[in-house]
Amino acid sequence: MSKPAAFAPASRQSGLLGLRSVSLRFALVYGTLFVCSAVLFLSFIWWGTVGLLEHRVEQAITTDSRALFNIWSEGGPTGLTMIIDDRLEQDIDDNALYLLVNKDNKWVAGNLAEWPRQITINDHWFTMPVKRSYTEDMAKVRAYALPNGYRLLIGRDISGRTLLRKIVTDTLLWACVMVTLLAIGGGWLVRRLFRHVIHSISRTTQAITHGDMSRRMPVQGSDDELDEIAITINEMLERISRLMDGVRQVSNAIAHDLRTPITRARTQLEDAALHAKNEDELRAAIEQAVGNLDNVTSICEALLRIAQIESGARRSAFVLFDLIPALQDVCELYEAVAEEHGLRFVQHLPDHLPFFGDRAMFQQAVANLLDNAIKFSPPHGTITLSAKVLSTARRTDGSRGKRLRLSVTDEGIGMSEADMARASERFFRAEQARNTPGSGLGLSLVQAIVQLHDGKLQLASNTPGLITRIEIPLPDAETVPAQSRAAHP
Amino acid sequence: MPALPSPKPVVITSDSVAFCLRLSRVIESYHNGALPRAVSQLREEGTDLCRHGLVRPGLIRLRRAIVSLKRTTP
Numbered sequence: 001m002s003k004p005a006a007f008a009p010a011s012r013q014s015g016l017l018g019l020r021s022v023s024l025r026f027a028l029v030y031g032t033l034f035v036c037s038a039v040l041f042l043s044f045i046w047w048g049t050v051g052l053l054e055h056r057v058e059q060a061i062t063t064d065s066r067a068l069f070n071i072w073s074e075g076g077p078t079g080l081t082m083i084i085d086d087r088l089e090q091d092i093d094d095n096a097l098y099l100l101v102n103k104d105n106k107w108v109a110g111n112l113a114e115w116p117r118q119i120t121i122n123d124h125w126f127t128m129p130v131k132r133s134y135t136e137d138m139a140k141v142r143a144y145a146l147p148n149g150y151r152l153l154i155g156r157d158i159s160g161r162t163l164l165r166k167i168v169t170d171t172l173l174w175a176c177v178m179v180t181l182l183a184i185g186g187g188w189l190v191r192r193l194f195r196h197v198i199h200s201i202s203r204t205t206q207a208i209t210h211g212d213m214s215r216r217m218p219v220q221g222s223d224d225e226l227d228e229i230a231i232t233i234n235e236m237l238e239r240i241s242r243l244m245d246g247v248r249q250v251s252n253a254i255a256h257d258l259r260t261p262i263t264r265a266r267t268q269l270e271d272a273a274l275h276a277k278n279e280d281e282l283r284a285a286i287e288q289a290v291g292n293l294d295n296v297t298s299i300c301e302a303l304l305r306i307a308q309i310e311s312g313a314r315r316s317a318f319v320l321f322d323l324i325p326a327l328q329d330v331c332e333l334y335e336a337v338a339e340e341h342g343l344r345f346v347q348h349l350p351d352h353l354p355f356f357g358d359r360a361m362f363q364q365a366v367a368n369l370l371d372n373a374i375k376f377s378p379p380h381g382t383i384t385l386s387a388k389v390l391s392t393a394r395r396t397d398g399s400r401g402k403r404l405r406l407s408v409t410d411e412g413i414g415m416s417e418a419d420m421a422r423a424s425e426r427f428f429r430a431e432q433a434r435n436t437p438g439s440g441l442g443l444s445l446v447q448a449i450v451q452l453h454d455g456k457l458q459l460a461s462n463t464p465g466l467i468t469r470i471e472i473p474l475p476d477a478e479t480v481p482a483q484s485r486a487a488h489p
Numbered sequence: 490m491p492a493l494p495s496p497k498p499v500v501i502t503s504d505s506v507a508f509c510l511r512l513s514r515v516i517e518s519y520h521n522g523a524l525p526r527a528v529s530q531l532r533e534e535g536t537d538l539c540r541h542g543l544v545r546p547g548l549i550r551l552r553r554a555i556v557s558l559k560r561t562t563p
């Protein structure tokens with residue numbers, strides 16, 4: 001577009017008619033290209049046939065003239081006359097034209113009645129009409145000067161060729177017309193196709209701009225570039241709406257979940273201020289309020305932590321370490337807690353398990369899982385922590401690699417399928433969990449940590465109880481950056 | 490190619506019965522008239538056609554006769 005978009009509203013309208021329409025320009029470019037290449041191609045054909053024929057005639061005349069010059073230099077006018085007669089007698093093609101005249105322009109030999117008046121220059125190609133018994137034909141001729149004022153005209157009747165030439169030219173002209181029609185038709189088709197695609201994209205995006213986030217690009221299923229664009233756009237929309245949902249849910253949850261402890265603390269303080277009878281009561285109320293506010297702080301900290309982990313910034317702190325001692329440290333802590341709750345704690349761990357990641361964070365994740373298992377189990381249950389290396393798994397890139405599978409199993413209250421699907425949402429707590437302490441951020445943190453390690457978090461039923469499973473790809477010895485191995489003693 | 494100002498057609502003199510007869514005589518003069526059968530047949534046909542006004546087909550036959558005579562005569 002040559003004009004700047006100074007008249008933005010006007011450009012919309014003229015776009016339908018003028019060159020501002022991309023699809024029209026596209027179609028025009030297509031048509032022009034098509035016609036140009038066709039014209040080029042047809043001219044090649046023209047030169048290959050008609051051009052060649054003309055060239056052949058000229059060549060024949062030139063060759064003939066050379067032979068006749070030789071005869072002249074040997075036998076003079078008499079010799080040349082004989083040869084010309086001979087040629088005419090044997091001219092089976094019936095198209096040869098000769099005329100030899102003397103310096104007075106008088107006929108000496110040949111089959112033309114007189115010297116054509118229009119031929120005044122020698123050594124020039126002329127096309128002139130000649131009269132046969134019934135028809136009038138075209139002839140290509142050339143005049144040559146000979147010594148003593150003699151002049152020689154050599155030519156060929158080209159009417160046969162003229163006919164061929166007419167046929168070829170007509171055919172090519174018709175081909176041009178057809179090509180132009182095809183170009184117009186093709187251009188129209190291209191334009192329609194293009195417009196269709198653009199319109200479907202802009203319709204969808206417009207709907208989305210107006211707030212309908214549920215709209216998606218139609219996918220034809222033909223697996224072509226357009227489908228690719230549609231799929232990519234749809235994926236983008238999917239992700240945007242997921243993120244938006246996440247943000248909405250989190251902000252709702254924050255507003256709700258932080259309000260409760262803050263309101264409680266406020267009520268306690270107000271209550272104490274109005275009704276406390278002595279200093280001890282006042283102190284107790286303040287302590288309770290501080291506890292509630294601490295809770296608020298820890299929720300905020302947990303949220304920040306999850307956000308930080310999800311941003312992926314912590315990945316640079318990854319090192320290679322043995323997972324087993326790290327897990328044992330966590331287990332030691334929770335063995336005591338499990339015992340307090342009257343639970344059995346079983347561990348199935350290999351001797352060594354080299355792992356590439358963030359040690360403290362991974363311990364935090366396992367601790368959260370164990371905490372849940374203990375919290376949601378009635379007494380006398382068994383809690384199992386097991387770590388295994390699966391070696392037959394396929395990576396996403398198709399290569400075979402090892403995976404760590406770490407699972408925490410309990411025999412507690414378990415979860416329904418619907419709750420499992422939402423368990424890792426921030427602040428999600430199942431209905432049965434309302435009476436247990438917690439803020440619903442534990443599994444969100446686990447999920448963030450597992451994702452940071454390129455792994456997956458899965459929940460499954462244990463009838464009774466719950467299985468929480470973490471699967472993380474283990475590093476090949478070669479793929480671990482050398483410096484991070486060196487960093488860890 | 491320069492265009493021609495007033496193209497007045499030039500008459501081709503070889504397109505005539507007279508030329509036919511001349512060719513016929515040329516053929517006769519070979520071998521004093523002792524001609525191969527094919528040649529004499531071509532000559533008769535050609536002369537005949539010319540007499541009936543079909544000059545160009547006649548000429549073609551006569552010329553063919555001459556060419557074949559030339560080929561057989563060293």
Ligand SMILES: Nc1ncnc2c1ncn2[C@@H]1O[C@H](COP(=O)(O)OP(=O)(O)O)[C@@H](O)[C@H]1O
Pocket residue numbers: 368372373376410412413414415423428429430431432433437438439440441442443444465466
């Ligand atoms: N081992 C488990 N058994 C039963 N329910 C569980 C278990 N682990 C988690 N859940 C459910 O998932 C919810 C989210 O867990 P989590 O994010 O750790 O939050 P919190 O522990 O603070 O409640 C819990 O409230 C509970 O409903």
Ligand SMILES: [Mg+2]
Pocket residue numbers: 368371372438441442443
């Ligand atoms: Mg928890």
